[in-house]
Amino acid sequence: xxxxxxxxxxxxxxSGTSVKIECRSLDFQATxxxxxxxxxxxxxxxxxxSNEGSKATYEQGVEKDKFLINHxxxxxxxxxxxxxxxxxxxFYICSARAPRFGAGGSYEQYFGPGTRxxxx
Amino acid sequence: xxxxxxxxxxxxxxxxxxxxxxCSYEVTNFRSLLWYKQEKKAPTFLFxxxxxxxxxxxxxxxxxxxxxxxxxxxxxxxxxxxxxAIYLCATGIGSSxxxxxxxxxxxxxxxxx
Numbered sequence: 001x002x003x004x005x006x007x008x009x010x011x012x013x014x015s016g017t018s019v020k021i022e023c024r025s026l027d028f029q030a031t032x033x034x035x036x037x038x039x040x041x042x043x044x045x046x047x048x049x050s051n052e053g054s055k056a057t058y059e060q061g062v063e064k065d066k067f068l069i070n071h072x073x074x075x076x077x078x079x080x081x082x083x084x085x086x087x088x089x090x091f092y093i094c095s096a097r098a099p100r101f102g103a104g105g106s107y108e109q110y111f112g113p114g115t116r117x118x119x120x
Numbered sequence: 121x122x123x124x125x126x127x128x129x130x131x132x133x134x135x136x137x138x139x140x141x142x143c144s145y146e147v148t149n150f151r152s153l154l155w156y157k158q159e160k161k162a163p164t165f166l167f168x169x170x171x172x173x174x175x176x177x178x179x180x181x182x183x184x185x186x187x188x189x190x191x192x193x194x195x196x197x198x199x200x201x202x203x204x205a206i207y208l209c210a211t212g213i214g215s216s217x218x219x220x221x222x223x224x225x226x227x228x229x230x231x232x233x
């Protein structure tokens with residue numbers, strides 16, 4: 001159980017266009033999802049926390065008008081990179097928070113497979 | 121500023137060797153420490169530690185947390201080539217409702233045959 005999917009798995013777009021990335025929890029409901037970006041040979045940097053039915057909470061230094069997050073249902077969050085530039089090229093990973101199975105009361109983040117974005 | 125630091129950043133060993141990966145942290149509102157393995161795509165969960173001194177074990181992997189000295193180690197015994205990956209340490213911070221994780225830089229482990 002606890003599978004998270006992302007779509008697309010990779011995308012190439014031209015500078016100035018917008019790209020939407022979807023994150024779905026397939027077999028559970030997630031009121032909270034997280035979006036990370038990862039540059040080559042670097043760790044995951046949290047971009048924002050996405051809560052179903054409310055506005056996302058962005059980390060310091062992340063432009064909320066550039067990285068639009070929508071969490072319209074308990075199984076879907078989307079990240080839209082607006083007016084993409086080459087420096088936005090990165091690996092974007094989402095995670096969904098759910099109770100740890102069999103470990104009553106604690107939560108775990110289940111990660112999606114990631115989306116490789118290349119902006120030319 | 122919340123910080124998680126891993127060492128070494130990279131490591132090359134031969135099959136059968138034992139490795140120890142280190143993770144130290146300085147965060148406010150610490151809740152838990154987690155270890156993940158990342159092979160090309162998304163991280164996969166290894167361990168979550170919340171209590172000091174209690175070793176968690178899964179096969180050849182084990183981990184322990186020291187909340188007084190603010191660090192954790194991940195041990196891998198009898199390494200295999202399939203253990204080659206990036207190992208990420210993260211701390212869970214904030215209230216139980218936030219679930220926020222702060223990641224370290226990762227340790228890239230290469231196991232040679």
